[in-house]
Amino acid sequence: KQEVTQIPAALSVPEGENLVLNCSFTDSAIYNLQWFRQDPGKGLTSLLLIQSSQREQTSGRLNASLDKSSGRSTLYIAASQPGDSATYLCAVSGFQKLVFGTGTRLLVSP
């Protein structure tokens, strides 16, 4: 049974810092891994999707890496801004379904 864990559960940083969010999963037989952002009271916004054959994906200040063999992914956020404050969720895709991690709640203070 796939289990997905995210560390840290919460993170508070001053504006401008670079930061790394971690995601680990127990079953390496995945199709892809998605990183989502969830703002309070809102739905999920897809940030990046890494296929199982890929090592990383980049979008603007975000960079996600995937090491399938060790069951790990990281989301790197460069030059953080207060607008980055949200909960970040990683989700691994097995056959026919996504399994979500526990989330990292990020607060970037001005």
Place this chain on the structure above:
Amino acid sequence: DTAVSQTPKYLVTQMGNDKSIKCEQNLGHDTMYWYKQDSKKFLKIMFSYNNKELIINETVPNRFSPKSPDKAHLNLHINSLELGDSAVYFCASSKDSTGGQPQHFGDGTRLSIL
């Protein structure tokens, strides 16, 4: 244009009532999902339909009955609502059911049971 839309956005009702949540996607996707996000913000899949056929049912009480009239719609009907049903319910869709395609989510329906 909203890709995956759910109605209602908020639902407050009494224990024991029956309620429905509707979901529609205009992406032309074959597969739709229902997820539940509990009070600890943990998201877990409930159901998945591919071309109107049920393909995943994750040990959900049979008070929950999904219905897919066509592949663009997946509704969720809940009978005899209980306090533990209070949660945010998310609908999602993807191009196919293999797991290789990204899933697109609606904004959620916040269900509160009094």
